[in-house]
Amino acid sequence: MPFGVFVPPPADRLRRSRKDFARLRRTIGHMVNLWEDLETGPNAPDEIYAVVECLKGERNKYEYDKDIPGVVLDRVLHSNVHYPYDYGFIPQSYYDDEDPFDVMVLVEDQTFPGCVVEARPVALMKMDDDGEQDDKVIAVPTEDPRFDHIEDLEDIPEQIRAEIDEFFATYKNLEAGKEVETLGWEDKEAAKDAIEHAQDLYDEQVA
Numbered sequence: 181m182p183f184g185v186f187v188p189p190p191a192d193r194l195r196r197s198r199k200d201f202a203r204l205r206r207t208i209g210h211m212v213n214l215w216e217d218l219e220t221g222p223n224a225p226d227e228i229y230a231v232v233e234c235l236k237g238e239r240n241k242y243e244y245d246k247d248i249p250g251v252v253l254d255r256v257l258h259s260n261v262h263y264p265y266d267y268g269f270i271p272q273s274y275y276d277d278e279d280p281f282d283v284m285v286l287v288e289d290q291t292f293p294g295c296v297v298e299a300r301p302v303a304l305m306k307m308d309d310d311g312e313q314d315d316k317v318i319a320v321p322t323e324d325p326r327f328d329h330i331e332d333l334e335d336i337p338e339q340i341r342a343e344i345d346e347f348f349a350t351y352k353n354l355e356a357g358k359e360v361e362t363l364g365w366e367d368k369e370a371a372k373d374a375i376e377h378a379q380d381l382y383d384e385q386v387a
Contacts, residue, residue: 213249214296215280216386218271220379222298225372227322230283230297233268235290242293244269244280251293258354264343266291273378274386276313281378283317284344286336288326298322303333304371306363307348314360316348317371333367341365 212218214231221228233242233251239262243254266287269280285299299319307314318336320327330336345362352358 211249213246214294215244215246215249215269215271218296220270220272220375224379225301225375228283228299228301228317228319228375229271230266230285230299230319231268231271232266232285232291232295232297233293234263234266235293236265236287237262237290239263244294257351259351261347261351264340264347266295266297270317270375270378272382272387273375274382275315275374275378276381277309278312281317281375282314283319286318286320286327286330286340288324300331301371301375302330302368303336304366304374305344305348306366308361308363309352310359315374316344317375318344319371331368333365 218229218231231244233244234240235242239257239260241254241257242251244250245252264284266285268283268285270283271280273281275281283299283301284305285297287297291297298321300322301317301319303318305316305318307316320330345365349360349362352360
C-alpha cells in the first residue's frame with residue numbers, strides 16, 4: 181500500500197484521497213514515490229501537501245529516500261534541541277538548495293514520518309545554510325480548527341515565531357563546519373511565490 185496517509189480530511193476529501201492513491205498505484209504499478217508521484221497539493225499554492233519527515237518534540241532527523249521509497253534516519257541532531265513542529269517537504273518541488281522545498285507544519289500533536297498532511301501556507305522563513313538559500317514554508321493543517329485563525333504571518337504568535345527561529349539558528353551548532361543564519365520572515369504571499377518557484381524548478385530540473 182502507499183507509504184503515507186492524509187490526515188485529517190473530511191469524508192468527501194478522504195474519499196477523493198483514497199481514489200487519488202488508488203489511481204496512482206494502477207498507473208505506476210509500484211509503491212507511490214511521495215516526492216515525484218504525489219502532486220504538490222489539491223490547490224497549490226493555496227493548499228499544499230506536506231510530507232512529514234521529522235516530528236515535533238524529537239531530535240531524530242529523518243529524510244525521505246525516493247529510491248526506496250521510504251523514510252530513513254539521516255542522523256540525530258547533535259545539539260540538545262527538538263523540532264518545535266512537524267517538518268518535511270512539499271511534493272513535486274525543488275528549491276535553490278537542490279532539495280525538495282522544506283515545510284514546517286504547526287501541529288498540536290506530532291504525526292509520524294511519511295504522513296501526508298493537507299496544509300495552508302501562512303508564512304516563509306528565510307534562511308542561509310552554508311551559503312545556500314534554504315528557506316522554510318510555514319503551514320497549518322487545513323482541517324484543524326485550532327489553526328483556522330492563522331491566515332498570514334501576522335497571525336502567528338511572536339512566541340511561536342521566536343521558537344522556530346531559535347531552533348533553526350541553533351540546531352546545527354555542534355556539527356563541525358556547519359553555518360546557519362536565519363534571515364527573517366515574510367508573509368503568505370511570499371510563501372506562495374516561493375512554492376511556485378519551487379514547482380518551476382522541479383519542472384525544469386527534475387521532471
